[in-house]
Amino acid sequence: MNQDLPKLAWKxxxxxxxxxxVLDGLNLDVAAGRSLVIIGxxxxxxxxxxxxxxxxxxxxxxEVLVDGQNLVGQGGASLRGLFSRIGVLFQGxxxxxxxxxxxxxxxxxxxxxxxxxxxxxxxxxEALGRVRLAPSVADLFPSELSGGMQxxxxxxxxxxxxxxxxxxxxxxxxxxxxxxxxxxxLIVDQVKRLGCTAVSITHDLASARTIGDEIAMLHGGKIVxxxxxxxxxxxxxxxxxxxxxxxxxxxxxxxx
Amino acid sequence: MASIAAxxxxxxxxxxxxxxxxxxxxxxxxxxxxxxxxxxxxLTPPWFAGQLLRQLAAIGxxxxxxxxxxxxxxxxxLGLNIYTGGGRFNAxxxxxxxxxxxxxxxxxxVLAALMLAGRVSAAIxxxxxxxxxxxxxxxxxxxxxxxxxxxxxxxxxxxxxxxxLLTVVADLIGVAGGWLIAVRILGFNPTVYIRNTAAFLQPSxxxxxxxxxxxxxxxxxxxxxxxxxxxxxxxxxxxxATTHAVVSSAILIFAxxxxxTTVFAGA
Numbered sequence: 001m002n003q004d005l006p007k008l009a010w011k012x013x014x015x016x017x018x019x020x021x022v023l024d025g026l027n028l029d030v031a032a033g034r035s036l037v038i039i040g041x042x043x044x045x046x047x048x049x050x051x052x053x054x055x056x057x058x059x060x061x062x063e064v065l066v067d068g069q070n071l072v073g074q075g076g077a078s079l080r081g082l083f084s085r086i087g088v089l090f091q092g093x094x095x096x097x098x099x100x101x102x103x104x105x106x107x108x109x110x111x112x113x114x115x116x117x118x119x120x121x122x123x124x125x126e127a128l129g130r131v132r133l134a135p136s137v138a139d140l141f142p143s144e145l146s147g148g149m150q151x152x153x154x155x156x157x158x159x160x161x162x163x164x165x166x167x168x169x170x171x172x173x174x175x176x177x178x179x180x181x182x183x184x185x186l187i188v189d190q191v192k193r194l195g196c197t198a199v200s201i202t203h204d205l206a207s208a209r210t211i212g213d214e215i216a217m218l219h220g221g222k223i224v225x226x227x228x229x230x231x232x233x234x235x236x237x238x239x240x241x242x243x244x245x246x247x248x249x250x251x252x253x254x255x256x
Numbered sequence: 257m258a259s260i261a262a263x264x265x266x267x268x269x270x271x272x273x274x275x276x277x278x279x280x281x282x283x284x285x286x287x288x289x290x291x292x293x294x295x296x297x298x299l300t301p302p303w304f305a306g307q308l309l310r311q312l313a314a315i316g317x318x319x320x321x322x323x324x325x326x327x328x329x330x331x332x333x334l335g336l337n338i339y340t341g342g343g344r345f346n347a348x349x350x351x352x353x354x355x356x357x358x359x360x361x362x363x364x365x366v367l368a369a370l371m372l373a374g375r376v377s378a379a380i381x382x383x384x385x386x387x388x389x390x391x392x393x394x395x396x397x398x399x400x401x402x403x404x405x406x407x408x409x410x411x412x413x414x415x416x417x418x419x420x421l422l423t424v425v426a427d428l429i430g431v432a433g434g435w436l437i438a439v440r441i442l443g444f445n446p447t448v449y450i451r452n453t454a455a456f457l458q459p460s461x462x463x464x465x466x467x468x469x470x471x472x473x474x475x476x477x478x479x480x481x482x483x484x485x486x487x488x489x490x491x492x493x494x495x496x497a498t499t500h501a502v503v504s505s506a507i508l509i510f511a512x513x514x515x516x517t518t519v520f521a522g523a
Binding site: 001010051054055056080083084086087088092094095096097107108111113157201 | 313406
C-alpha cells in the first residue's frame with residue numbers, strides 16, 4: 001500500500017439538508033495510524049462529517065476515500081467491506097436495549113462473524129477488562145448502567161473485532177470531568193493498542209487535546225484551522241481563538 | 257419561483273391536490289420499496305432464527321389473551337344479533353351456521369388482525385423508532401449487520417406465521433362464544449348446534465380466513481416496521497410513528513379484506 005496515501009480523506013465533500021449547506025466542499029484527510037479530532041460549534045457539520053465517512057450518509061458532491069477507494073455511490077458489498085473494518089463509539093453509546101452487556105459487545109462476532117456464543121461471550125468479557133469493567137457487568141442490561149459505564153461498553157463493542165479505523169462521536173458528552181478523563185484515557189489506550197486510525201468529533205477541548213495527534217476545526221462546512229494540540233492555544237485563527245476562549249461574540253457568532 | 261407565485265389564487269385547491277397526490281404517490285412508492293426489501297430479506301439468508309422465535313412469542317403467543325377475549329365476546333354478540341334478526345323471518349335456527357361463517361370468513365381474521373394492529377404494530381413502531389432515534393440502527397449497520405435482516409424480516413415473518421394461528425384460535429373461541437349464548441340463553445341443543453356448525457362449514461371458509469390472516473399479518477408488521485424505521489424527530493417522532501402504524505394498519509386491513517373477499521367470492 002502507498003504509504004503517502006491517507007487512510008481516510010474527504011475531497012470536496014458537500015452536503016445540504018433542505019437546501020441549507022452543512023458541508024461545503026470539505027477537504028480533509030487523516031494518515032494511517034494517526035488520531036484526528038474535529039472540533040467546532042454546534043450545527044457546523046461535525047456529525048455529518050463522520051457519518052459520511054462511516055458510510056451512514058450519502059453526499060451531494062465530492063469523494064470520501066478510504067485507502068484511496070471512493071465510498072460515494074458504492075453499493076452494499078463495498079459498504080459491508082467498510083463496516084467490517086471500522087469501530088464506532090456513538091454519542092449516546094447506542095447500546096441495544098434488549099440485549100445484555102456481553103451480547104452488545106459480542107454483537108458483531110455473533111451476528112456477522114459467526115462466532116459461537118460461548119466463545120463470543122469469553123471475548124466480550126475479555127474486552128470488558130480492557131475498558132476496566134468487571135466481568136460481573138456482562139449480564140447486566142444497558143438500562144442498569146451509568147452513562148460512563150455505557151460509554152465503556154460502547155468502546156468495548158467498537159474495538160472487539162480489532163478495527164482498522166475507529167470513530168468517536170462526542171465520546172465525553174454528558175459525562176462528569178473525572179469519568180470523561182477516564183474515557184479519554186481508555187480511548188488513547190485502545191487506539192495505541194490497535195495501532196489504528198482514529199477520527200473523533202467533540203466540543204470538549206480537554207478531550208481533543210488528550211486523544212488527538214491533530215486537531216481540525218470545522219466551521220461553515222469547511223476546515224478553517226488544522227494543527228497539533230500544542231498549537232491550539234497559540235493559534236491566531238479568529239475562529240479557533242473564539243472557540244478556545246469560549247467567547248459568545250466573534251466571527252462564529254456572526255457566521256451562524 | 258415568480259411564475260409559481262403568479263398562479264391565480266383560484267388554482268390553489270388544484271395545487272394542493274397536486275401536492276397531496278404527489279406526496280401520496282411518494283409514500284406508496286416508499287412503502288412498496290420497503291416491503292420488497294423486507295420480503296427479499298425474509299426469503300434469502302442470512303436468517304436470524306433467535307430473532308424469529310422471539311418475535312413469534314411476542315407477536316403470537318402474547319397476543320393470545322386479547323385475541324381470545326375479543327373472539328368470545330364477538331361470537332356471543334354475533335350469535336345474539338343473528339338470532340334476534342333471524343327471528344323476524346322465522347330463521348332463528350340458522351344461527352349456528354351464520355355465526356360459524358361470519359367468524360371463520362370475516363370476523364376471526366379481521367378482529368385478530370385489528371387486535372394485533374393495536375398491540376403489535378404500535379409496539380414494533382415504538383421499538384424500532386426508538387432504536388432509530390438513539391442511533392441503534394446506525395450502530396447495527398456499523399457492526400456489519402443489516403437492520404432489515406435483523407429487525408424487519410423476523411417481524412414480518414413472525415406476523416405472517418402467527419396471525420393465521422391466532423385466527424384459528426379466534427375461530428374456535430368465537431364459535432364457542434356463539435355456542436355458549438345459544439345453549440345457555442337461547443335454548444339450543446348443544447350437540448345439534450355443533451353438528452350443524454360442522455356440517456355447514458366448508459374447508460374453503462376456514463382457508464380463506466387463514467389466507468386473509470397471513471396478508472393482514474404482513475400488513476400489521478410492515479406498517480409497524482416502516483413507520484418505526486422512518487421515524488424522525490426524537491420522542492415526538494416515535495409517538496407519531498406509533499399512531500401512523502396503527503391507523504394505517506387498520507385502514508389497510510379493511511381495504512385488503514374487501515379485495516380478498518371479492519377474490520374469494522369470485523373463486
